[in-house]
Amino acid sequence: MMNEENLRYAEFSLEYGTQAKALFEGKTTEITDAEARRQIESIMILGTANLTPEKQTRYNNLAGWMQANYSTAMAVMPDGRELPLDPDLTALMATSRDYLELKNAWKGWYEAAGRPIKDSYEEFVALSNEASKADGFNDTGEYWRSWYEEVDLEGVTEQLWIDLKPLYEELHAFVRRKLYDVYGPNYINLKGPIPAHLLGNMWAQQWGNVYDLVEPYPGKAGVDATPGMLDQGYDALKMFEVSEEFFTSLGLLNMTQEFWNFSMITKPADRDVVCHASAWDFYNQKDFRIKMCTVVNMEDLITVHHEMGHIQYFQQYAHQPIPFRGGANPGFHEAVGDTLALSVSTPKHLLEINLLDSVETDTEADINYLMSQAMDKIAFLPFGYMIDKWRWRVFDGATDKANYQSTWDDLRLQYQGIVPPVERDNTLDFDPGAKFHIPANTPYIRYFVSFVIQFQFYEAMCLEAGHQGELYKCDFYNSKEAGAKLAAMLQMGSSKPWPEAMQAIVGSNKMSTASLRRYFQPLTDWLHAQNVANGETVGWPEDTWRPMGFASPDGAPAFLEQYNSTSEVKLFEAVDAE
Numbered sequence: 001m002m003n004e005e006n007l008r009y010a011e012f013s014l015e016y017g018t019q020a021k022a023l024f025e026g027k028t029t030e031i032t033d034a035e036a037r038r039q040i041e042s043i044m045i046l047g048t049a050n051l052t053p054e055k056q057t058r059y060n061n062l063a064g065w066m067q068a069n070y071s072t073a074m075a076v077m078p079d080g081r082e083l084p085l086d087p088d089l090t091a092l093m094a095t096s097r098d099y100l101e102l103k104n105a106w107k108g109w110y111e112a113a114g115r116p117i118k119d120s121y122e123e124f125v126a127l128s129n130e131a132s133k134a135d136g137f138n139d140t141g142e143y144w145r146s147w148y149e150e151v152d153l154e155g156v157t158e159q160l161w162i163d164l165k166p167l168y169e170e171l172h173a174f175v176r177r178k179l180y181d182v183y184g185p186n187y188i189n190l191k192g193p194i195p196a197h198l199l200g201n202m203w204a205q206q207w208g209n210v211y212d213l214v215e216p217y218p219g220k221a222g223v224d225a226t227p228g229m230l231d232q233g234y235d236a237l238k239m240f241e242v243s244e245e246f247f248t249s250l251g252l253l254n255m256t257q258e259f260w261n262f263s264m265i266t267k268p269a270d271r272d273v274v275c276h277a278s279a280w281d282f283y284n285q286k287d288f289r290i291k292m293c294t295v296v297n298m299e300d301l302i303t304v305h306h307e308m309g310h311i312q313y314f315q316q317y318a319h320q321p322i323p324f325r326g327g328a329n330p331g332f333h334e335a336v337g338d339t340l341a342l343s344v345s346t347p348k349h350l351l352e353i354n355l356l357d358s359v360e361t362d363t364e365a366d367i368n369y370l371m372s373q374a375m376d377k378i379a380f381l382p383f384g385y386m387i388d389k390w391r392w393r394v395f396d397g398a399t400d401k402a403n404y405q406s407t408w409d410d411l412r413l414q415y416q417g418i419v420p421p422v423e424r425d426n427t428l429d430f431d432p433g434a435k436f437h438i439p440a441n442t443p444y445i446r447y448f449v450s451f452v453i454q455f456q457f458y459e460a461m462c463l464e465a466g467h468q469g470e471l472y473k474c475d476f477y478n479s480k481e482a483g484a485k486l487a488a489m490l491q492m493g494s495s496k497p498w499p500e501a502m503q504a505i506v507g508s509n510k511m512s513t514a515s516l517r518r519y520f521q522p523l524t525d526w527l528h529a530q531n532v533a534n535g536e537t538v539g540w541p542e543d544t545w546r547p548m549g550f551a552s553p554d555g556a557p558a559f560l561e562q563y564n565s566t567s568e569v570k571l572f573e574a575v576d577a578e
């Protein structure tokens with residue numbers, strides 16, 4: 001089914017794109033009307049329709065196979081259990097505090113999801129590059145970067161990262177200390193990188209699930225809506241209704257009837273589906289859908305808002321001509337839902353919708369809240385930045401299959417300051433393949449851009465709503481003015497270069513980390529003071545350190561391979577200590 005649809009769409013875009021190419025190739029500057037020129041330039045890009053039908057079919061089959069592998073992969077645990085990612089491994093990585101159980105889950109997933117697609121990915125990249133070259137790009141990475149209309153997107157994002165790196169390293173040092181307190185010196189080096197499997201997430205991309213280990217001031221009123229959601233008997237539908245109500249409170253659009261009829265918001269029992277949450281525009285101005293295997297917790301409530309943000313954008317620009325039905329740049333599309341979620345997450349708002357039963361507003365409670373936000377937003381920044389830094393080099397040929405794994409590990413160490421819990425095999429392992437967006441071929445720098453600009457959008461909407469005081473306390477719920485400000489930008493779609501869309505909502509036409517840094521200022525000051533007081537080493541200078549579980553130098557079985565739970569190891573250490 002997918003292949004036939006793809007081929008039909010490819011035929012359509014081939015017919016019109018070929019006509020546009022014949023008429024305008026190399027002459028688009030002669031088109032005086034800016035919007036017409038913009039549309040033609042978009043239509044002329046044929047993508048995989050440039051390929052022969054045989055190669056298109058091969059491309060689609062490789063894409064389908066890689067996605068299918070990801071959606072059916074299971075970690076085989078030492079006791080024989082076979083665990084799928086959703087919901088089992090996701091829940092284990094979030095809740096287990098057992099070093100070895102986490103290691104087994106991590107190792108099992110990366111082997112099951114990454115290794116089988118390594119060769120397919122190499123072939124897929126070659127076909128993708130062939131299509132991009134036929135569109136006049138050097139490789140697919142250059143095509144993807146072209147959506148940002150920047151002369152040097154790599155330089156622009158590098159500068160954003162340089163601005164933000166100090167915030168990340170202070171958080172990294174603080175969290176490493178807290179993990180040291182839990183797992184001890186056998187497992188954590190206070191001057192080294194953090195083992196990747198201890199951060200509550202299969203990719204260590206967001207650390208909110210280990211907030212309980214790092215909470216600055218225990219005993220204050222909680223900031224996590226999960227208990228409230230369970231107490232109130234929330235289900236997936238309720239989560240989507242709560243999100244829709246937040247959007248409409250701003251004067252934004254309701255979901256359509258088709259949305260409620262055709263979305264899939266829970267994991268079906270009878271068939272394998274791609275559980276990774278996604279939002280879809282069917283380009284008929286009525287049919288918009290979300291597919292999500294929703295779990296009732298705060299993490300998924302945030303994801304619901306993320307996906308609903310895509311749907312709102314689809315609806316707001318539905319009147320635009322097809323080539324303009326996209327984000328001003330892809331980062332804008334990723335930022336819509338998250339911007340609203342910054343408001344929804346505030347303790348004040350969660351109290352208002354009965355998901356918290358009490359809120360404290362003293363400095364310590366505020367630091368707790370900012371820490372929980374930082375564990376998702378600041379932790380994410382190096383991850384959001386490095387995925388396409390890895391992939392751009394794969395597309396431009398600097399990284400070949402022999403180096404897929406080693407360059408990935410190098411970037412994970414350099415930017416995230418994390419290391420795998422077990423040694424990697426550079427021939428067999430393909431860890432990038434175990435992250436959805438690689439087999440799904442979805443670009444990733446958009447999320448890094450989003451995590452910067454969503455604070456600009458949030459600050460602009462807060463200003464519009466008349467918010468006074470600390471930025472992070474702002475809840476623009478029910479503000480029609482804030483909603484109108486956002487909608488005016490959303491309705492532009494990709495009809496204008498993104499700086500004009502940025503100007504429309506923020507009042508300046510530049511991406512800037514200033515709003516993010518203002519939002520987190522109280523926390524970054526606090527973290528710095530804590531790290532100084534603890535004599536922390538900020539950064540990971542001992543970057544050759546590796547966790548227990550790497551094969552020991554003489555190649556003997558790794559220390560931990562023989563054990564399957566930390567309790568066994570504790571016995572061993574106790575004996576060892578005698």
Ligand SMILES: C[C@H](N[C@H](C(=O)O)[C@@H]1CCCN1C(=O)[C@@H](N)CC(=O)O)C(=O)N1CCC[C@H]1C(=O)O
Binds near residue numbers: 205278333
């Ligand atoms: C959970 C979220 N799923 C994506 C998203 O919603 O962006 C899905 C899968 C890939 C693209 N996609 C879409 O829905 C697109 N069709 C939207 C569009 O039309 O552009 C996701 O992957 N996220 C959210 C935070 C960081 C990242 C992650 O989890 O790593």
Ligand SMILES: [Zn+2]
Binds near residue numbers: 306310333334
């Ligand atoms: Zn998204």
